[in-house]
Amino acid sequence: MTSNTMTVSYGKFHVPVYRVYAPPLTGIASIPESQFTGRENILFALEIDVEVIGNNFLPAYTQGDNSNVVATDSMKNFILRQALIFSGATQEEFLAMLGRQFLQTYPQMERLLLTARELPFTAVPVPNAETFQPSNVLFSRSHSDFTFTTFEFTRASDLPIEHQCGRVGLELLKVTGSAFTRFLHDEYTTLPERVDRPLFIHLDVYWKYAQSADLLTPKRRRYVPAEQVRDVIQVVFHEFVSESIQHLVHEMALRLLTRFPQLAEVSFAAQNRTRDQIAVSETNPTIKVYSDPFPAYGTIKLTMRNSEKE
């Protein structure tokens, strides 16, 4: 008889949820880098993953005994029903509700991993009097950066025992004000030094709070909206003349931890998507043409912890 150890989990992934007329997001503290202080949530669209972790459904694997298995089809129905009665305004609040309700409804579930990914839509600008305003009924699906949240729940607490929030898929190109010079040179070096390059990055940013209660307080004064994180990052990129992507993400991390002292950690994964310079105008050297680079991208990572929270 062998005694192999097993780790198992099961669940439903990428459940699309389109809730209309969710409560508006209010109570957000404003920051200098952002105009964002809330959102109407006329369309609250996201994709949910639910993954059940534990041992009590091992007999389903070893003996074909499904008595402790909640059908993943039922999980999908459960998520959609909860979306109908959801009275919060953020992904974090939705996941917290789902976590609590799943564990309350199914004693068979010991531990849960829940993930939300925004399906981003923007209100279409429509004429109003002499100007334009965002439509309150028509939204355009945007394949842009989106908000991300992942929570781990156990029966021990109403709050998540682990969490990570994020804004994923930013694609930012700064045409001037970025350098990459004085890097190590050897017989493999072909990259020219550039005191000014058009820096194009793909960027994911993640953050964790020092106190998980701040994720979910009803007044939301210490809640960090992903839109503000995105705006802080964009403003730092706009302002800061960097020596490298490493230098840039470090500056972004410092600004985020200063702006949001309620955070314990921020982390970045940045891909270098800088285009290759093809031609420069002979009469005006600021005019240049770039094209796609070799398709394997450098990746720069950073995690910065707030030393006061340790």
Ligand SMILES: O=c1[nH]c(=O)c2[nH]c(=O)[nH]c2[nH]1
């Ligand atoms: O900002 C950069 N960091 C690097 O580590 C690197 N390496 C490279 O080829 N180009 C760049 N740019």
